[in-house]
Amino acid sequence: xxxxxxxxxxxxxxxxxxxxxxxxxxxxxxxxxxxxxxxxxxxxxxxxxxxxxxxxxxxxxxxxxxxxxxxxxxxxxxxxxxxxxxxxxxxxxxxxxxxxxxxxxxxxxxxxxxxxxxxxxxxxxxxxxxxxxxxxxxxxxxxxxxxxxxxxxxxxxxxxxxxxxxxxxxxxxxxxxxxxxxxxxxxxxxxxxxxxxxxxxxxxxxxxxxxxxxxxxxxxxxxxxxxxxxxxxxxxxxxxxxxxxxxxxxxxxxxxxxxxxxxxxxxxxxxxxxxxxxxxxxxxxxxxxxxxxxxxxxxxxxxxxxxxxxxxxxxxxxxxxxxxxxxxxxxxxxxxxxxxxxxxxxxxxxxxxxx
Ligand code: GLA
Numbered sequence: 086x087x088x089x090x091x092x093x094x095x096x097x098x099x100x101x102x103x104x105x106x107x108x109x110x111x112x113x114x115x116x117x118x119x120x121x122x123x124x125x126x127x128x129x130x131x132x133x134x135x136x137x138x139x140x141x142x143x144x145x146x147x148x149x150x151x152x153x154x155x156x157x158x159x160x161x162x163x164x165x166x167x168x169x170x171x172x173x174x175x176x177x178x179x180x181x182x183x184x185x186x187x188x189x190x191x192x193x194x195x196x197x198x199x200x201x202x203x204x205x206x207x208x209x210x211x212x213x214x215x216x217x218x219x220x221x222x223x224x225x226x227x228x229x230x231x232x233x234x235x236x237x238x239x240x241x242x243x244x245x246x247x248x249x250x251x252x253x254x255x256x257x258x259x260x261x262x263x264x265x266x267x268x269x270x271x272x273x274x275x276x277x278x279x280x281x282x283x284x285x286x287x288x289x290x291x292x293x294x295x296x297x298x299x300x301x302x303x304x305x306x307x308x309x310x311x312x313x314x315x316x317x318x319x320x321x322x323x324x325x326x327x328x329x330x331x332x333x334x335x336x337x338x339x340x341x342x343x344x345x346x347x348x349x350x351x352x353x354x355x356x357x358x359x360x361x362x363x364x365x366x367x368x369x370x371x372x373x374x375x376x377x378x379x380x381x382x383x384x385x386x387x388x389x390x391x392x393x394x395x396x397x398x399x400x401x402x403x404x405x406x407x408x409x410x411x412x413x414x415x416x417x418x419x420x421x422x423x424x425x426x427x428x429x430x431x432x433x434x435x436x437x438x439x440x
Pocket of ligand 1: 110111112113114115242243244245246398399
């Protein structure tokens, strides 16, 4: 149902934002480290208007769910919590936000590690920026979106997803230093394109496992007497840490080094090797992979034309990303998908967009 059918009026404005896929630099952002995401073609679009009855009304097309919130109402759950979080954060910034009608539709898959929530937050803040005609830039939007995520979903996330959704495009990689927010738009390795396949296994334990990893990294940084693990460049430094956190720190340190190497402009072959090494590190040291992701990554890695593959996002389920020879993405993803489905998992090709 469209905005008119739901709210009985036309929208006053519209905005959208993409999901993202991260090629290198996983679980580094909350360690002040480096990341290398790109935007995916799938987007979230919001349409907004001022509501006349003093209540917020949010409608999701994909969930066919309508949520109404009156003044003093407790925080909603589900998709509405992200929108409500964005409204609240703008109010805390000193802006007066009227009651709104907001209609959301999205092609970003939910629960696949492709930042559907960041896309919703960034689209919502862009929509509010336009509706209220306020002057706030794309970096500030990403920062507010991250706060909405932390405060309203309970995941102590870093800033990669919101920065990628707010600033990346589908034609480039966005290198980001998550401490200084310095960034650089760089080309894909020459002769390569991206494939993204959903493992079909929803992310379980993502919230609790994620927050636990973050706490372990903070403990490691504390024991190593640095502000954050980003301040360590030699993986050897991790070797004296207690067993439980040694491997966590090793992953973060080596992963930061992999991003910095890729930033130098390496060949597609070398970039692929870095992705393979990243997956092994996420599986063995960071322990955020699951059997379905290892199966899918293994099938991708052994396919001719694939430079490298790894799980992407927080892990615990979700999607895998591969760097493949330019022009071969569709054929490779169809071939891998056929084999993957035979192993009993309900996967789905997300990039390139195939019918
Ligand atoms: C989630 C978080 C990000 C980042 C990744 C892992 O997507 O929202 O901040 O930590 O996991 O790299």
